[in-house]
Amino acid sequence: MKHVTEPAYVRWSLIAVAFLFLGLFLILPLIAVFTEAFKQGAGVFLAAIAEPETLSAVKLTLLVAAISVPLNVTFGIAAAWAIAKFSFRGKNVLLTLIDLPFAVSPVIAGLIFVLLFGSQGVAAPWLAALDLKIIFAVPGIVLATTFVTFPFVARELIPVMEAQGKDEEEAAVSLGASGWKTFWRVTLPNVKWGILYGVILCNARAMGEFGAVSVVSGHIRGMTNTLPLHVEILYNEYQFAAAFAVATLLAVLALVTLVLKSLIEWKTERKSKAEEDYYFDASGEKAG
Amino acid sequence: MSIEVVNITKSYKNFTALENVNLHIPEGELVALLGPSGSGKTTLLRLIAGLEQAQQGSILFNGEDNTNRDVRERKVGFVFQHYALFRHMNIFDNIAFGLTVRSRKTRPSKEEIREKVHSLLRLVQLEGLAHRYPSQLSGGQRQRVALARALAVEPKFLLLDEPFGALDTKVRQELRRWLRHLHGKLGLTILFVTHDQEEAMELADRVVVMNEGRVEQVGSPEEIYLKPANPFVYSFLGRVNLFRGRIQNGRIKLGEAEFTAEQGVSEGPAIGYMRPHDAEVSLHPPQSAAATAVQAHIERITLLGPLVRLELRRLDTKEVFEAEMGRQRFLELLVEEGDVVYVTLNNLSIYVESELQSVPTPALTPVHVTV
Amino acid sequence: MSIEVVNITKSYKNFTALENVNLHIPEGELVALLGPSGSGKTTLLRLIAGLEQAQQGSILFNGEDNTNRDVRERKVGFVFQHYALFRHMNIFDNIAFGLTVRSRKTRPSKEEIREKVHSLLRLVQLEGLAHRYPSQLSGGQRQRVALARALAVEPKFLLLDEPFGALDTKVRQELRRWLRHLHGKLGLTILFVTHDQEEAMELADRVVVMNEGRVEQVGSPEEIYLKPANPFVYSFLGRVNLFRGRIQNGRIKLGEAEFTAEQGVSEGPAIGYMRPHDAEVSLHPPQSAAATAVQAHIERITLLGPLVRLELRRLDTKEVFEAEMGRQRFLELLVEEGDVVYVTLNNLSIYVESELQSVPTPALTPVHVTV
Amino acid sequence: MRKSFLRRGFLPGFGMTMGYTIIYLSLLVLIPLSVLFLKATTMSWEQFVGTILDPRVIASIRVSILTSFFAACVNAVFGVLVAWVLTRYDFFGKRIIDGIVDLPFALPTAVGGIALTSIYAENGWIGQYLAEWGVKVAYTPIGIWVALTFIGLPFVVRTVQPVLQDWDLQMEEAAATLGATRFATFTRVILPHLLPAIITGFALAFARALGEYGSVVFISGNMPLKTEIVPLLIMTKLEQFDYAGATAIATVMLVASFVMLLLINYLQWRINKFDAAR
Amino acid sequence: SAASQGTGTNGSGEAGGSQTVELLNVSYDPTREFYQEVNAEFAQEWKAKTGQTLNVKQSHGGSGKQSRSVIDGLEADVVTLALAYDIDAIAEQGLIAADWQKKLPENSSPYTSTIVFLVRKGNPKQIKDWDDLVKPGISVITPNPKTSGGARWNYLAAWGYALKKNGGDEAKAKEFVGALFKNVPVLDSGARGSTTTFVERGIGDVLIAWENEAYLAVNELGKDKFEIVNPSLSILAEPPVTVVDKYAEKHKTKEVADAYLQFLYTKKGQEIAAKHYYRPRSAEVLKAHTPAFPEIEMFTIDELFGGWTKAQQTHFSDQGVFDQLYKP
Numbered sequence A: 001m002k003h004v005t006e007p008a009y010v011r012w013s014l015i016a017v018a019f020l021f022l023g024l025f026l027i028l029p030l031i032a033v034f035t036e037a038f039k040q041g042a043g044v045f046l047a048a049i050a051e052p053e054t055l056s057a058v059k060l061t062l063l064v065a066a067i068s069v070p071l072n073v074t075f076g077i078a079a080a081w082a083i084a085k086f087s088f089r090g091k092n093v094l095l096t097l098i099d100l101p102f103a104v105s106p107v108i109a110g111l112i113f114v115l116l117f118g119s120q121g122v123a124a125p126w127l128a129a130l131d132l133k134i135i136f137a138v139p140g141i142v143l144a145t146t147f148v149t150f151p152f153v154a155r156e157l158i159p160v161m162e163a164q165g166k167d168e169e170e171a172a173v174s175l176g177a178s179g180w181k182t183f184w185r186v187t188l189p190n191v192k193w194g195i196l197y198g199v200i201l202c203n204a205r206a207m208g209e210f211g212a213v214s215v216v217s218g219h220i221r222g223m224t225n226t227l228p229l230h231v232e233i234l235y236n237e238y239q240f241a242a243a244f245a246v247a248t249l250l251a252v253l254a255l256v257t258l259v260l261k262s263l264i265e266w267k268t269e270r271k272s273k274a275e276e277d278y279y280f281d282a283s284g285e286k287a288g
Numbered sequence B, C: 001m002s003i004e005v006v007n008i009t010k011s012y013k014n015f016t017a018l019e020n021v022n023l024h025i026p027e028g029e030l031v032a033l034l035g036p037s038g039s040g041k042t043t044l045l046r047l048i049a050g051l052e053q054a055q056q057g058s059i060l061f062n063g064e065d066n067t068n069r070d071v072r073e074r075k076v077g078f079v080f081q082h083y084a085l086f087r088h089m090n091i092f093d094n095i096a097f098g099l100t101v102r103s104r105k106t107r108p109s110k111e112e113i114r115e116k117v118h119s120l121l122r123l124v125q126l127e128g129l130a131h132r133y134p135s136q137l138s139g140g141q142r143q144r145v146a147l148a149r150a151l152a153v154e155p156k157f158l159l160l161d162e163p164f165g166a167l168d169t170k171v172r173q174e175l176r177r178w179l180r181h182l183h184g185k186l187g188l189t190i191l192f193v194t195h196d197q198e199e200a201m202e203l204a205d206r207v208v209v210m211n212e213g214r215v216e217q218v219g220s221p222e223e224i225y226l227k228p229a230n231p232f233v234y235s236f237l238g239r240v241n242l243f244r245g246r247i248q249n250g251r252i253k254l255g256e257a258e259f260t261a262e263q264g265v266s267e268g269p270a271i272g273y274m275r276p277h278d279a280e281v282s283l284h285p286p287q288s289a290a291a292t293a294v295q296a297h298i299e300r301i302t303l304l305g306p307l308v309r310l311e312l313r314r315l316d317t318k319e320v321f322e323a324e325m326g327r328q329r330f331l332e333l334l335v336e337e338g339d340v341v342y343v344t345l346n347n348l349s350i351y352v353e354s355e356l357q358s359v360p361t362p363a364l365t366p367v368h369v370t371v
Numbered sequence D: 001m002r003k004s005f006l007r008r009g010f011l012p013g014f015g016m017t018m019g020y021t022i023i024y025l026s027l028l029v030l031i032p033l034s035v036l037f038l039k040a041t042t043m044s045w046e047q048f049v050g051t052i053l054d055p056r057v058i059a060s061i062r063v064s065i066l067t068s069f070f071a072a073c074v075n076a077v078f079g080v081l082v083a084w085v086l087t088r089y090d091f092f093g094k095r096i097i098d099g100i101v102d103l104p105f106a107l108p109t110a111v112g113g114i115a116l117t118s119i120y121a122e123n124g125w126i127g128q129y130l131a132e133w134g135v136k137v138a139y140t141p142i143g144i145w146v147a148l149t150f151i152g153l154p155f156v157v158r159t160v161q162p163v164l165q166d167w168d169l170q171m172e173e174a175a176a177t178l179g180a181t182r183f184a185t186f187t188r189v190i191l192p193h194l195l196p197a198i199i200t201g202f203a204l205a206f207a208r209a210l211g212e213y214g215s216v217v218f219i220s221g222n223m224p225l226k227t228e229i230v231p232l233l234i235m236t237k238l239e240q241f242d243y244a245g246a247t248a249i250a251t252v253m254l255v256a257s258f259v260m261l262l263l264i265n266y267l268q269w270r271i272n273k274f275d276a277a278r
Numbered sequence E: 001s002a003a004s005q006g007t008g009t010n011g012s013g014e015a016g017g018s019q020t021v022e023l024l025n026v027s028y029d030p031t032r033e034f035y036q037e038v039n040a041e042f043a044q045e046w047k048a049k050t051g052q053t054l055n056v057k058q059s060h061g062g063s064g065k066q067s068r069s070v071i072d073g074l075e076a077d078v079v080t081l082a083l084a085y086d087i088d089a090i091a092e093q094g095l096i097a098a099d100w101q102k103k104l105p106e107n108s109s110p111y112t113s114t115i116v117f118l119v120r121k122g123n124p125k126q127i128k129d130w131d132d133l134v135k136p137g138i139s140v141i142t143p144n145p146k147t148s149g150g151a152r153w154n155y156l157a158a159w160g161y162a163l164k165k166n167g168g169d170e171a172k173a174k175e176f177v178g179a180l181f182k183n184v185p186v187l188d189s190g191a192r193g194s195t196t197t198f199v200e201r202g203i204g205d206v207l208i209a210w211e212n213e214a215y216l217a218v219n220e221l222g223k224d225k226f227e228i229v230n231p232s233l234s235i236l237a238e239p240p241v242t243v244v245d246k247y248a249e250k251h252k253t254k255e256v257a258d259a260y261l262q263f264l265y266t267k268k269g270q271e272i273a274a275k276h277y278y279r280p281r282s283a284e285v286l287k288a289h290t291p292a293f294p295e296i297e298m299f300t301i302d303e304l305f306g307g308w309t310k311a312q313q314t315h316f317s318d319q320g321v322f323d324q325l326y327k328p
């Protein structure tokens, strides 16, 4: 391979350029968040995090993620099954519709739920009759978050399931397994890493969503403020250190999920590598 | 159990993969489905298993219509080309799968399942590997696990898709022998796909030759080798030489060689097919008065283990053809590359182009030849 | 151009793919690199092409050291196993690629390139397909495009990695013939990799047998078939029967058959190798006094075109082995499955386990046999 | 044939999963989005056109499209570079870098925006040096571009990376044996192959950038006609209780995004088909 | 369940069946600390009076956005916003009686403020009055009047000054304000954003801000860095408060809501307002804090612009005066 790759100086300068770019656009902002957070010392940092309103925001954020992530996982699995294992007309349109929330401005994502469930909204009469509150309450936040994170699991899973093919399912069915059993015992174990990967991304985004949630939250202190909203409020109150302290919570959360993801990738990589190794060994053995 | 395929037609979008296929597979036979890539072998197998649905036609098991029956009810053992083992289960669980997914009522007890799996592992000679994962097995071992898994549910018959396709020659030979042995022992009906003619010839009781979605010929290996129904089968089964010539005045002329055609054959271009081992090479012109021998120049001699192959160029038409003989015979001949020899063309099959020109490839009809 | 591989050793991390390989390829020869999967064939080829660097040793072209020269300067034509055609370019652009990427000074004019590509297309018999994309070609056609692409830069020699590996038997036979023809016409030095012994035997002037990173034997196809240097080469080239026995008192005993061993052979277990076509089958016990024949039961008869293969089980040791003979001889014999026949074991090669036990697989040393 | 439509071959569950997919999609995405159109239809055609053709709207669309476009362009170039470095080379900290690429997904966009502003403002870590050179980043379209580059980066990297990982190295080797330089190999062999993935990543980043609000408002300066982006204008309309106007602009953006995504998916489908034909 | 708690009040107030009453006060950004203190004080008083535990929930955000939330269903019992226009918008939906501004004294504004300048320590650019802001080379920070309620006060203050100075010449006023906005390098979407830009990013020579905001900025972010400049003429900002009748009735909290707003007019309420740099209406309390609230000549919206609805219509609607004069 040596002879076909670039000379070392090209390689190192490419790496350097990549580092520079990532440094300017990714790493520096991350560092900025942390330095701002600790600008006034660890005391302020800890106080900001221990504040009851922060804690209630953490609770709400976790609650919202705990609802919208499983919803999207269920959807992602169902959609991936239908799309990857069957062929039908209009697959492209369906895929595009699933992608759509990627392209909808978060502001609009929030707005549509206001238009739908607000007291001026389309569904207002029914909601009033049932005395249901959707927006400016947890359900609205969950809806907006779910909307924004809608494509993550499906998008992650569809290619994985497609790459997996139908062979094992066919084998299971030909051995007499029912649809459910095939799914639970054959398909699911095979895509578990893909699901986890999707969950991690979906979760990160769900916890970090700001725009859409801001529109539907109502900003009631200690009740409908999620972490990102809380960050904004602190920031607007000139409590910069506290704001960044809470932001680091989110950044750490993000980093933890990313580390988790890397770990997963590394594990799957290692697994497939082990498989490959074995192929080589096996073929060697065959010949012997 | 016998399988009857009646008038099956299967198309994908704008492509007909199988066209009006009829096939009868008697109980207990070991049948090979032989054909070039894309000829529809896998498709046929999947239709029989119920993994695919035909547009037309029906499939009978023991005379009973199974066309619309679900895969799960067909009780077919299917072994996939790339094994399709469950990657995340060990060998034991793979083999036990078909039993453990049964509904509670029909499911055997754990103890029974263990017994069964172990007896299958013994059968496929993989005792001791029960706790390995598929990725830790060699290709040949995986193949046998796939077989054991299919056998676990006690299928009424076994379908195998290119069971030895991905394996080394050496391993392949071993598994072939083993499969035949298994067939003898269990007495199952087995249908297997291959595109290797030697494999089909060596293993099967009966060979089904397919091409472009049609069944070209069904018969014992010997039948199809010796009496190919048409040029396709002729050239697909083993090497073949092809001579171009004409029919004139009831005589078939292939260069300087001449043969007598049967009565009433129309005149025109003709093609002669001959197996290399039917070419009789000698240093001297043959005694017979008939002009069935041609002179040829030896361009190359290849030693192929038990066989020797000569590549020859006819002096009259400059056509290149091959002759094969046993090593002994070759040693007796004492020829070298560059020599000129006489070659008698035995067992020629002559075909003339059919007058029906509607079919895409010119249909060839056989002509009986007398020397 | 001649190629000289001197003392090459190549390791990956913790695995030695090639160990001390020496090889000389004279100018103008067509050489096959034959060996089982994983034996290092591709690695050797890539080293010669300069796609890989060895830890040790050197590679000379026409006596000139090329070890540290860049791929681009070696002027090697390399044809990859899976062709590695540029998917987004049509056939014309694929073939022209090597010419169009030259620096302006050395680049031929557009007109010249067109000429050249078309003459190559004619050579590989693909005129008219210039505007197709690789995905629109069959495997055999792709193979030929890959060849034309390699030839376009007028390489000093050609390296082909399993050129026919992925193709149907039929297409394969055709392309083999075509390649030999090309070799004759262009007079290039060609080195090709295969793991199919028949392909090596049929095509090559010289065969290099590799195993586990070592060159086991180099020689003409006949040499290596008839005089295999060791049991590996023996069993890798063609089918082989294997009999287990003992050496005792200067006699080699393989069941009831007995042979005289050479002087001074230590006693102990021995293995006899024999090609199936060296088994002489007869209905009656052989005349000779020596006990070189055994009785066997015919388990199966397979007709393989020009050959007939008998699967036999020895009555004494119950070992299964094969005998092959020409169709003619078989017809003379008049045997059926189930018959018991006498089989004379000719041309046996006997090996005893070497006393050096340090090597991982027991090294076998040959023993000369007299009947 | 009806039966075969419902069963679709051997695997069960098509009807159920497809039904669930459609229902969930409809409830969560399609119905809410259709309300947007419904609201937009409360305007007359003249009003609608008038809203869209307002100079400020046009200007903000221009700003949004231009900054998003340049951000997506830079992401396309550097995304490929990062993906290349991550798949091809080994260096210290590679795994960390690989992980950090997803950061913009996870960090609240507002935090990203504030952090970027504090770096690129005239008294910021980098902004002060740039200011010496007379380059202003924050509160100019360059600032918007920085923020949009930040949020769009993962898209290109994550679409190109798998393609590079699957790339057949032999094609490069083939080019080398044919005498092609590394540069020629990259531009003539590798790049054409990566192009579809790059376009996909580009388009996703572009679509996402068009809609981005949270991070941009901090760094853009929000000067009407100069650094005002479309989502901000939508917000402005909302502040004035002009729902119809807001939805009109939103609708236009949405339709544009949808068409673009459809185009990408079609493109990918074409390429997959092309590959399948191999 | 969290949902129904979220905005509702479980008070069955009057009869005192339940001991807990909840109020939701939807307010705008800078009033958080102020209302926090008010809530604590009032809750104590209410408990003493009725025995009920009062729990006031707060929601803060941009004034316009908050008003929109209430319109869209955020069930506030009281709204305390930055400008009457935002409450009018709620009233238009029938949630509040149209004559709401008459219901409480002083235009329903228990406290006022005005627009002042915040400059860097030592006032290096010598900014003394509005006229200094339109000088070339002066960099002015103010938020976008289209998105920020505070910014509209700024705008109208400048407009009023120009109008008075030029004897009511609208064209001159337009020119003046246009020239002022020419000096604005950054238009943040909210007042707090502008303050951050001025203070943290170090951009601009002068920040136009509410008096209370300016004090807060100086106290929170650096007494030694900034100082406040009072212009010769400014606008009287009257942040109004009112009960959202519909929702208060629904929650049966009308009584406590009324009492809550009344409390703002009491001496205690006024004291708290003054503490948070809002000018109290009570002359007595104002006098007590005189050094903080120097005399500035002020005009009101009604005087010069004919009320908020009209001002909004003329100046800030699409294609309004602001859109015409703003040519960056």
Ligand SMILES: Nc1ncnc2c1ncn2[C@@H]1O[C@H](COP(=O)(O)OP(=O)(O)OP(=O)(O)O)[C@@H](O)[C@H]1O
Pocket: B012, B013, B015, B016, B017, B035, B036, B037, B038, B039, B040, B041, B042, B043, B044, B195
């Ligand atoms: N799902 C499908 N959609 C469209 N065409 C298909 C599909 N499956 C198979 N075909 C086509 O049907 C024909 C027969 O395919 P089949 O797999 O049965 O061939 P085969 O004989 O098994 O070939 P091989 O030896 O290569 O496995 C092929 O030309 C193939 O392209």
Ligand SMILES: Nc1ncnc2c1ncn2[C@@H]1O[C@H](COP(=O)(O)OP(=O)(O)OP(=O)(O)O)[C@@H](O)[C@H]1O
Pocket: A280, A281, A283, A284, C012, C013, C015, C016, C017, C035, C036, C037, C038, C039, C040, C041, C042, C043, C044, C195
């Ligand atoms: N990049 C690599 N890293 C580690 N081991 C390698 C690498 N490439 C090849 N090998 C090992 O080197 C040995 C020789 O490989 P090589 O590809 O030369 O075999 P081959 O003879 O061409 O086999 P095949 O017939 O399967 O192509 C194999 O055991 C393989 O596992």
Ligand SMILES: [Mg+2]
Pocket: B041, B042, B043, B161
């Ligand atoms: Mg097949």
Ligand SMILES: [Mg+2]
Pocket: C041, C042, C043, C161
């Ligand atoms: Mg190889």
